[in-house]
Amino acid sequence: MNIIEINKTPPTLDNEMISGRLSLTLKDLSVAVADVDGVVVEDDVDVVAVELADCVVVDVAVVAVEDAGTVVALVGAVVVVLVAVVVVGTTVVEENNKPEDIKRLNDNNDLKAEKKIKIDEDSAPAAKMSFSVSSDSMQFMTLCETLEAIENTTKRLVINDILTNFFIKLINESQKDLLPSVYLSLNQIAPTFEGIELGIGETVLVKAVSAVTGRSISAIRNDVKELGDLGKVAQSSKSSQKMMYTPKSLSIHTVFKTFRDIALITGKDSVTKKVDKIRSLLVACQGCEVKYLIRILEGKLRIGLAERSILTSLGTAFIKAKNPKASPEEIDEGVETLKSVFNEIPSYDQIIPALFDYGVNKLSEHCHMTPGIPLKPMLAHPTKSLTEVLDRFEGKPFTCEYKYDGERAQVHRLADGSIKIFSRNSEDMTDKYPDIMEHIPEIITDGAQSFVIDAEVVAFDRLKNSILPFQVLSTRKRKDVNTANIQVQVSLYAFDLLFLNGKSLLTTTFRERRDLLHQNFRVVEGKFAFAKYMDAQTTEDIQYFLDDSVKENCEGLMVKTLVEESSYEPSKRSRNWLKVKKDYVSGIGDSVDLVVIGAYHGKGKRVGNYGGFLLACYDDQNEEYQTICKIGTGFSDSDLGEHTTFLNNHIIPGPKSYYSYADNAKPDVWFDAVQVWEIKAADLSISPVYRAGVGLVDSSKGISLRFPRFIRIRNDKSPENATTSSQIANLYQMQAVINNNSKNDDDLE
């Protein structure tokens, strides 16, 4: 038996483990396979086959080989180790997998029970590659095993323990891997405000998985429908291949660095280049690494772990690493410190080095709110009624503000006078709003130097002096915006002041912050205003104010305490504000009755059920069903199961002739029009893809719903009695009329 042994400078991914690449023709590969066959395979293996697509680009590692002359002969002095393309026997994954195949893969990911597979890591000499792995960076597998352990529980305390132990291990053994590990666990590669993006989505990942496994894109797509997770699909596809040798294990550092490299790739052929990078990682992945690599790239780990848990574990780990006997109180305090610091500076790039240097307890001395770095914005809790609001705020003094329908903006002015503007999710929007930057000198009074204000950017019609809908704002350019040529003008509606002249105001009361805001800024029509507010107490007053807010094109109200628990500290209670949306008051707040005509296979926790549905209204003029929106929220888990069971009895092979839909908005499965659902939505919009009321409001575009959610089944209604296209068109026009009326009101006042 020949044993391929890799020795001497084993290729490492750190210096590009994939050290070269050869284009091999099909013929070359047959030769290679034949030769490999001779080397590795004995009588216990049926076939060695190669999955290939016409000409295959083979990732190669340059190695030295003992006693493998035939292989050496193949390409002369350079020996090709076929990593990804050589698969064994009947495990070659066929195109157009039969369901049984999928089931088999599902039932037994590693295929050890598969009778015909004789080569595995225990029995195949070639798989026992013995090169020493000496790397400074911790193995990616260690991270993946941690993620796997977390995925196997739903208990948050257990999750916290597992992650804490992993972080402690890193702190003790491999400090430089902590930051990359935190990023990988979060599916991030940099702080959001740095604007570095992978530019990788499901489509590209499917391509990469296809390239590595040799399976067709449609086969992979079909498996995703069944397994509900591309990571799982990739893992089961890949585990059915047996590699000629075990590739050098991936390090956390390598994976993270490759991700950053991917993010930097732009321009022509960038997608291909990105796929290549992902492929080289996938080739080196083993076991569950495949699943998590894919999921991290997808941005959905789906293991019950996100930012808050990571912060908890990170804080706990640093405290325990220093003092293993720390009391629960000490740990709690440290975790609170870390969370609060993180909310002021949401940048692990800054916090993790500071944790190493100063520890948790002194962290806030070194990391604190800084103009130029976005802080996490306060969010609001949705409430269903004004009584609910009064219940929550009881006797505390509170205030109501208009909730403007625009884009959240945190406007920073640094000590040097420069301006930065951040989005709700801490993206840097400075380049999108050069006009706001120019307005700053006009809107500040003499006292304001450095500051951070919290505000809403709203599209504004300067001729009519009125607010424009969100859909108008969304058409605004985002890059290379030139002040001289702005199509969508905006006005800023400020509602909070978080920092002023070198001083943080986070812990002061809202009443004080609001006073300071009004003292230091001034209204300039069409450019800057304060969010309209009323310090009301009675339900009646609030009801009137809510009605007014809607008449003036707002979404409803924000309700905030003025004194007690009114500090701006998202860490303590991330949703200490309340919002009351107009849905409960007017407009489309009443719901709409729509027909289910299609569905989409669920992913993640919805696997096995439909995860979303395609809805239509009824056009009684043309006697057809016109698509209006998809729906994916509002149903309980049991609702979903019942919908799936019921609708599976009404599947049709293709759309009815009387279904009107766009080609790029087709469901996975079509249904007969048999059931009507009550759907609630916030607004109606002109849609590029949906067909409801086409020709009634816009000659070529239909109407859709904003924020649709399922309310209940309407068994009392037949599909022909669903909401009609003309009713939808009327609702749209009423919405527009309300807007116009409010403008007139303003003009009259």
Added chain:
DNA sequence: CGTGTCTGCCC
């Protein structure tokens, strides 16, 4: 160079 698809990010 125009159109379609994909992605990320607003809500």
Added chain:
DNA sequence: ATTCTGC
């Protein structure tokens, strides 16, 4: 964005 669910 909205909504549901285990802890």
Added chain:
DNA sequence: GCAGAATGGGCAGACACG
């Protein structure tokens, strides 16, 4: 009630493709 994970419409920007 938190934290997480399902899912919605629709836009600009970046590429791919013909």
